[in-house]
Amino acid sequence: MPVTLKDIAERAGVTSATxxxxxxxxxxxxxxxxxxxxxxxxxxxxxxxxxxxxLATRKSGSIGxxxxxxxxxxxxxxxxxxxxxxxDIEYTVQLFDTIGQKExxxxxxxxxxxxxxxxxxxxxxxTVNDDELKVFADESVPCIVVARTCETLDxxxxxxxxxxxxxxxxxxxxxxxxxxxxxxxxGNIPMxxxxxxxxxxxxxxxxxxxxxxxxxxxxxxxxxxxxIFEKILACDPPxxxxxxxxxxMVAIGIIKEAKxxxxxxxxKLAVVGFDDIPAAMVVEPMLTTVRQPKLEMGDYAINMIVxxxxxxESGIKHKELQTKFIVRESA
Amino acid sequence: MPVTLKDIAERAGVTSATxxxxxxxxxxxxxxxxxxxxxxxxxxxxxxxxxxxxLATRKSGSIGxxxxxxxxxxxxxxxxxxxxxxxDIEYTVQLFDTIGQKExxxxxxxxxxxxxxxxxxxxxxxTVNDDELKVFADESVPCIVVARTCETLDxxxxxxxxxxxxxxxxxxxxxxxxxxxxxxxxGNIPMxxxxxxxxxxxxxxxxxxxxxxxxxxxxxxxxxxxxIFEKILACDPPxxxxxxxxxxMVAIGIIKEAKxxxxxxxxKLAVVGFDDIPAAMVVEPMLTTVRQPKLEMGDYAINMIVxxxxxxESGIKHKELQTKFIVRESA
DNA sequence: TTGTAGGCGTTATCAT
DNA sequence: ATGATAACGCCTACAA
Numbered sequence: 001m002p003v004t005l006k007d008i009a010e011r012a013g014v015t016s017a018t019x020x021x022x023x024x025x026x027x028x029x030x031x032x033x034x035x036x037x038x039x040x041x042x043x044x045x046x047x048x049x050x051x052x053x054x055l056a057t058r059k060s061g062s063i064g065x066x067x068x069x070x071x072x073x074x075x076x077x078x079x080x081x082x083x084x085x086x087x088d089i090e091y092t093v094q095l096f097d098t099i100g101q102k103e104x105x106x107x108x109x110x111x112x113x114x115x116x117x118x119x120x121x122x123x124x125x126x127t128v129n130d131d132e133l134k135v136f137a138d139e140s141v142p143c144i145v146v147a148r149t150c151e152t153l154d155x156x157x158x159x160x161x162x163x164x165x166x167x168x169x170x171x172x173x174x175x176x177x178x179x180x181x182x183x184x185x186x187g188n189i190p191m192x193x194x195x196x197x198x199x200x201x202x203x204x205x206x207x208x209x210x211x212x213x214x215x216x217x218x219x220x221x222x223x224x225x226x227x228i229f230e231k232i233l234a235c236d237p238p239x240x241x242x243x244x245x246x247x248x249m250v251a252i253g254i255i256k257e258a259k260x261x262x263x264x265x266x267x268k269l270a271v272v273g274f275d276d277i278p279a280a281m282v283v284e285p286m287l288t289t290v291r292q293p294k295l296e297m298g299d300y301a302i303n304m305i306v307x308x309x310x311x312x313e314s315g316i317k318h319k320e321l322q323t324k325f326i327v328r329e330s331a
Numbered sequence: 332m333p334v335t336l337k338d339i340a341e342r343a344g345v346t347s348a349t350x351x352x353x354x355x356x357x358x359x360x361x362x363x364x365x366x367x368x369x370x371x372x373x374x375x376x377x378x379x380x381x382x383x384x385x386l387a388t389r390k391s392g393s394i395g396x397x398x399x400x401x402x403x404x405x406x407x408x409x410x411x412x413x414x415x416x417x418x419d420i421e422y423t424v425q426l427f428d429t430i431g432q433k434e435x436x437x438x439x440x441x442x443x444x445x446x447x448x449x450x451x452x453x454x455x456x457x458t459v460n461d462d463e464l465k466v467f468a469d470e471s472v473p474c475i476v477v478a479r480t481c482e483t484l485d486x487x488x489x490x491x492x493x494x495x496x497x498x499x500x501x502x503x504x505x506x507x508x509x510x511x512x513x514x515x516x517x518g519n520i521p522m523x524x525x526x527x528x529x530x531x532x533x534x535x536x537x538x539x540x541x542x543x544x545x546x547x548x549x550x551x552x553x554x555x556x557x558x559i560f561e562k563i564l565a566c567d568p569p570x571x572x573x574x575x576x577x578x579x580m581v582a583i584g585i586i587k588e589a590k591x592x593x594x595x596x597x598x599k600l601a602v603v604g605f606d607d608i609p610a611a612m613v614v615e616p617m618l619t620t621v622r623q624p625k626l627e628m629g630d631y632a633i634n635m636i637v638x639x640x641x642x643x644e645s646g647i648k649h650k651e652l653q654t655k656f657i658v659r660e661s662a
Numbered sequence: 663t664t665g666t667a668g669g670c671g672t673t674a675t676c677a678t
Numbered sequence: 679a680t681g682a683t684a685a686c687g688c689c690t691a692c693a694a
Contacts (some may be wrong), residue, residue, distance in 0.1 A: 002445065004687060015665055020689060030663060047445035051385040052687030055670045060382060062425070070414045076407050083401045087431050092448065094393070095424045097414055114333065114378035116671095117423065222612065252613050279610040281553065282583050335671055346681050351673060361679055383671030386686045447687095 003044045011044075012037050023048060054116075062092040063305055064118035066109060068127045069099040072220070073277055074247075074294060075124050078146055081298020082122060089306055094118060106135035113141040120305045122146060126188045142308045144301045148189040149318070154308070156300040156319040160190045160245075163290040163323030164197025167243050167272045170288075171331060172205050176241035176270060180232050182254070184217040184224070184246035194245035194274065213239065217246045225253020232269075233261070241270040241331065248273040252283045255330060270331035285329030293321050334375045342375075343368050354379060385447075393423040394636055395449035397439060399458045400430040403551070404608055405578075405625060406455050409477060412629020413453060420637055425449060437466040444472040451636045453477060457519050473639045475632045479520040480649070485639070487631040487650040491521045491576075494621040494654030495528025498574050498603045501619075502662060503536050507572035507601060511563050513585070515548040515555070515577035525576035525605065544570065548577045556584020563600075564592070572601040572662065579604040583614045586661060601662035616660030624652050 005016040005023070012019065014033060021029055022037040023046075040046075054060050065082060067075045079095075086093055094117065098105050105128050112118045121143040123136070128148070136143045137152040145155040171179050181198050183191050199209045215231055217224040228250065232239055244251035251273030255265050263269050265285055273280060273289035280287035300319050307313040336347040336354070343350065345364060352360055353368040354377075371377075385391050396413060398406045410426075417424055425448065429436050436459050443449045452474040454467070459479070467474045468483040476486040502510050512529050514522050530540045546562055548555040559581065563570055575582035582604030586596050594600050596616055604611060604620035611618035631650050638644040 002447075002687095005689095006687080016688075017666080017690080018664055021664090024689085028663060033663080045445075047442060049386075049687055050446045050448055051382055051391060052670090053689075054382040055380075055386050055672090055687080056689040058670070065426075070411050076411075080401050080407075083426065083428055084431075087428075093426045095396075095414065095426050097418075100415075100418050111378060114376075115381045116333075117381055249609070256613065278580070279613045282587070282610045283613045284615055333671095336673095337671080347672080348674085348682080349680055351671095352680090355673085359679060364679080380671050383686090384673075386688090387671080387673040389686070 002049070003046050004049070005046075007044060008037060008040050008046055011040050058116070059119050060117055061090070062094050062118055063302070063309075064094045064096060064109070064112050064121040065124075066096045066098065066105050066121055067124045068097065068105070070095075070097045071099075074147075074275060074292075077294035078124055078298040078301070081295035082302045083298075084295065085299045086302050089302065091119070091306065091309070104132060106132040109136055109141075109143065110139060113139040120144075120309050122301045122305055125150070126190050127185070142305065144305045144308075146297050146301045152316070154304055154317045156297050156304065156321065158190070158292050158297065158321050158323055160193035160323070161197040161200070163274070163292070163325070164194040164243070164245055165201045166197075166323070166325040167274070167290050168198045168201035169204070170325065170327070171241045171243060171270060171272060172201060172207075174241070174270065174331070177207065178213070178235070178237055178239045178241075180213045180215060180235065180239045180242040182215045182217055182225075182228050182242060182244040182246045182250055184220055184250065186216055191245060198243055198245070217250045219250075220247045221249050222253030222256065225250040225255075226257035227253075229254045229257040229261075233263070240268070241272070243272045243274075245274045248275045248277045248280050248287060248289055251287055251289070251330075252279060255283055255285070255287070266329070266331050272331045276326055280326075280328070283330075288328045288331040289326055291324045291326050293323070296321055333380070334377050335380070336377075338375060339368060339371050339377060342371050389447070390450050391448055392421070393425050393449055394633070394640075395425045395427055395440070395443050395452040396455075397427045397429065397436050397452055398455045399428065399436070401426075401428045402430075405478075405606065405623075408625035409455055409629040409632070412626035413633045414629075415626065416630045417633050420633065422450070422637065422640070435463060437463040440467055440472075440474065441470060444470040451475075451640050453632045453636055456481070457521050458516070473636065475636045475639075477628050477632045483647070485635055485648045487628050487635065487652065489521070489623050489628065489652050489654055491524035491654070492528040492531070494605070494623070494656070495525040495574070495576055496532045497528075497654070497656040498605070498621050499529045499532035500535070501656065501658070502572045502574060502601060502603060503532060503538075505572070505601065505662070508538065509544070509566070509568055509570045509572075511544045511546060511566065511570045511573040513546045513548055513556075513559050513573060513575040513577045513581055515551055515581065517547055522576060529574055529576070548581045551578045552580050553584030553587065556581040556586075557588040558584075560585045560588040560592075564594070571599070572603070574603045574605075576605045579606045579608045579611050579618060579620055582618055582620070582661075583610060586614055586616070586618070597660070597662050603662045607657055611657075611659070614661075619659045619662040620657050622655045622657050624654075627652055 005019045009016040009019045125145045126147040276291035336350045340347040456476045457478040607622035
C-alpha cells in the first residue's frame with residue numbers, strides 16, 4: 001500500500017490539508033509542524049500521487065512532443081535538443097508519432113488536449129499543412145511549431161531561404177552556371193523555401209530558373225541520390241554542380257554514384273548538401289553543406305512552451321534561427 | 332468547459348455511472364440507452380479525462396522509457412523500434428534520460444513508479460550496474476531491461492560474445508594473427524562480453540590474449556578512432572587487423588586516419604566495426620561490421636512490457652537476439 | 663496556523 | 679438494466 005497524505009497526517013496529528021500545504025511549500029505553516037511533517041514524509045518515503053494531484057490541479061505536468069516520423073534523423077536531432085534542455089524542467093515529455101496512424105497530427109493534438117494528457121505540445125511540423133494547423137490554435141493547450149513558419153502559432157524555424165541562397169551563391173561564385181537542385185517531399189514549407197533561395201540566388205546572377213534542373217528524390221537516402229545522379233548525368237548542357245536541399249544523405253548518394261562512374265567530385269561535379277549530418281564528415285570528399293541548428297531548435301521550443309505554461313509569456317512568438325554554410329571538400 | 336460524463340448523463344436522463352459503462356463497453360446495457368448515450372457523447376464531442384480515469388483505475392496508461400543518453404545513436408535506434416511497434420498499442424510513451432541528472436536510473440525509476448506516473452518501464456541499461464538493477468525488482472512496476480543481460484528482470488539483449496567471436500574468427504581466417512581490439516566505456520556488460528568473444532576466438536586459434544593489443548577509445552566518435560590509430564601504428568610487432576567493439580564511428584575514425592597516413596585499408600590494416608550505423612555504408616572502404624538488431628530490440632521490449640501489463644505474461648523472460656556479421660570492404 | 667468540507671471526473675460495488 | 683454511493687488521493691477556499 002502506497003503511503004498517502006492521510007497516512008502522514010495521522011502520524012503527525014494534523015489533517016491532510018496541512019500536510020499538503022507543507023509538501024507544496026505553502027506559506028503560513030509553523031516551523032514545528034513543517035519539520036515534523038517533513039520528517040514523517042521522509043521516514044515513510046512518501047511520494048505524491050501525480051495523478052491525484054493532476055485531477056485536483058487540472059494539470060498533467062507533461063508536454064507532448066508530436067513528430068511525423070521518428071525515423072528521420074532530423075526529427076531525432078530536434079528531440080535530442082528538447083530532451084537535453086528539458087533536464088532542468090519539471091515537465092515530463094510524452095512522445096507521439098503519427099506515421100502509420102489513423103489520426104493526423106491535428107486530430108492527435110486535439111485528442112491529447114481534450115483528454116487532458118498534456119499541458120502543452122511541441123509539434124515538429126514541416127509536413128503539416130496550414131489548414132491542419134488551424135485546429136491547433138483552437139485548443140486551450142498551447143503548442144509550439146518547430147521547423148516551419150506559422151502565423152497562428154508560436155514557431156521556431158530556420159531561415160531555409162537564406163541557407164539555400166548561401167549555398168547557391170557559393171556555387172555561382174565558383175563559376176558554376178548550370179546548377180541542378182535536388183528536392184524531396186516537395187510541397188512542404190521548408191523545401192519550398194529552399195527552392196526559393198536557390199531561385200533567388202540564380203536571379204541575382206541573371207540566370208533564369210530551369211525547371212528541368214530540378215529533380216525530386218524518391219526518398220531521403222543514398223539510393224535515391226544514386227538514382228538522381230543518373231538523371232543529372234543525362235542533362236544537356238551538362239551540369240557542373242548540384243545543390244541538394246533534399247538532405248545530406250541524398251547528396252552523399254550522388255557523390256558516391258558519381259565516383260563510381262568516374263566523375264570527379266568536386267572536379268567535374270560539385271555537390272552541396274543540406275543539414276549537416278555526421279556522415280557528412282565521413283564521405284570522401286567531405287560534404288560541403290548547409291548546417292541547420294537542430295539541437296538549438298529543440299532547445300528553443302521547449303523553453304518557449306515552458307515559458308508559456310508558466311505564464312511568463314503570452315502572445316505569439318516566432319524565432320528564426322540561422323543556418324550556417326559549411327565549406328568542406330565536395331564543393 | 333470540457334464536457335464530462337455528468338453532462339452526458341443529464342441530457343440522456345441517466346446517471347454518470349451508466350454513461351461510464353457505455354463508454355467503456357461494459358455489458359448489460361440496453362441497446363436503446365447505449366445508442367442514445369453514444370450519440371450524445373459524439374454530439375458533444377466528449378473525451379474522457381484520462382487523469383480522472385487514472386485516479387479511479389490506479390493506472391496511468393503510460394510506459395516510461397529510461398535511457399542513459401539520448402545522444403547515442405544506439406539508444407535512438409532502439410527508441411525508434413519501441414515507437415514503431417508502439418503504434419498499435421494503447422500506452423503512451425514517456426521519455427526520460429539520466430545524463431546530467433542528479434538521479435540515477437534506479438532512483439528515477441523508483442520515483443516514477445511511486446508517483447504513479449508509469450505502469451511499466453523499459454530501461455536501456457547497458458550502463459547500469461547490478462546493484463542498481465536490484466532496486467528495480469523491488470518496485471511493483473514491471474520493467475524490461477534492454478541491451479544487457481539481467482537475472483532479476485526481464486531482458487532483451489544481443490549475443491555480444493558471439494558477435495565478437497564471429498568478427499574475430501573472420502579476421503583469423505583471413506590470416507591475421509596480430510589483431511588489435513578497441514573498446515570504450517569498458518566495464519559495462521556488453522563491452523565485456525565482446526572482449527570475451529574476441530578472447531575466445533583467439534583462444535580457439537591458440538593465440539594468447541595480449542593486453543597490449545586492447546585499446547580504450549576516449550569516446551564513441553571519429554576523433555577517438557584517429558587517436559587510437561596512432562597507438563595501433565606504434566605496435567610492434569605490427570598489427571594487421573583491428574576489431575572495434577567500441578562502435579562503428581570509432582572504426583571509421585581509424586579507417587580515415589589510416590588512409591590519411593597512407594596505410595591501405597584493408598590491404599595493410601583490416602578494420603571491423605560493431606553495430607552497423609548508416610555511415611558504415613558511406614566510408615570508403617565500406618565498413619565490415621557486426622550488426623545489432625536495434626529496432627528489433629525495441630520491438631521486443633515494448634511487446635514484452637505490454638504483455639506483462641495486460642497480464643498475459645508473468646515470470647521473468649529473457650530474449651537473446653542474434654547479431655549478424657556483415658562483410659563489406661574494410662576487412 | 664490549522665481544520666473542515668467539497669470538488670476534480672472516473673470507476674466500481676452494491677442495491678434495486 | 680440502471681441508480682446510489684462511495685472511493686481514488688490531492689488541493690483549496692473558507693472558517694475557526
